[in-house]
Amino acid sequence: MKELVQAFSTLEEDRVYQIIDEYLAKSGEPLALVNELSQGMEEVGRLFKDDEYALGELIYSGEIFKGAMDKVKPFLKDEDDKPHRKVIIGTVEGDIHDLGKNIVITLLECSGFQVIDLGVDVPASKFVDAVKETGARLVGMSLLLTTAMDSMRQAIKSLNNSGHRDSIKIMIGGAPTSERLKEDVGADFYGRDAIEALAIARSVFNQ
């Protein structure tokens, strides 16, 4: 399987799809593929940071990632059927990264949650409107750019002032987020990956 991390980080698109197809044909665990793809993406991020990859390669890696997830998605099976557990999720304003957010969405949907995806570059007011309109009890915010941390703080402030804060929980995630940032911005939960996001969602709705 480390082969997949290698093929992904060297941007061998066809090889990535071939490894995935072969693995799924042998009834492999689909979540393991998500992990390997994420590790491959981490490596791409390192290469970009070290100036070995340019923006074009970063964009191409995003396309391969999406193509790979399209293959894996149908194999992440529905675990249960509770459609009324609504979760709002979006990438905060100023940030357009969505691959990680989309993995979180996929896992939540496959586990019976109804996800309202606000997309990327989501302003504070849109989070507030979505809470008002849908009555969702959990809001997820994704952040990859450190420069967008203030947008996250602002979105949570707006939710605090909306009169709805007592009825919702807020979870944050994305590479530069942490328990410390959670305290700093006033969120309720920090999730390191999609599996933790799912555990948080389950805990919120089982209360």
Ligand code: B12
């Ligand atoms: C792919 C990528 C891109 C793609 C994004 C494609 C897309 N559709 O998302 C493109 C090419 C568009 C891009 C653009 C840019 N990028 Co970029 N990008 C990356 C890269 C390589 C990977 C990010 C990623 O998708 N990781 C894989 C996913 C699966 O991981 P993840 O997002 O962390 O998500 C997991 C967890 O964090 C968690 N999670 C995520 N969200 C949530 C939400 C909740 C609620 C929870 C609980 C959990 C959770 O679960 C996920 C699954 O396990 C990172 C480097 C890195 N290693 O992170 C740089 C990186 C984030 N980008 C960076 C930069 C600088 C940019 C640009 C500014 C570049 C430029 N000069 O234009 C632009 C930003 C434009 C903007 N306004 O947002 C920097 C940010 C530096 C910083 N300090 O902020 C990084 C760190 C690269 C680097 N090392 O310099 N980028």
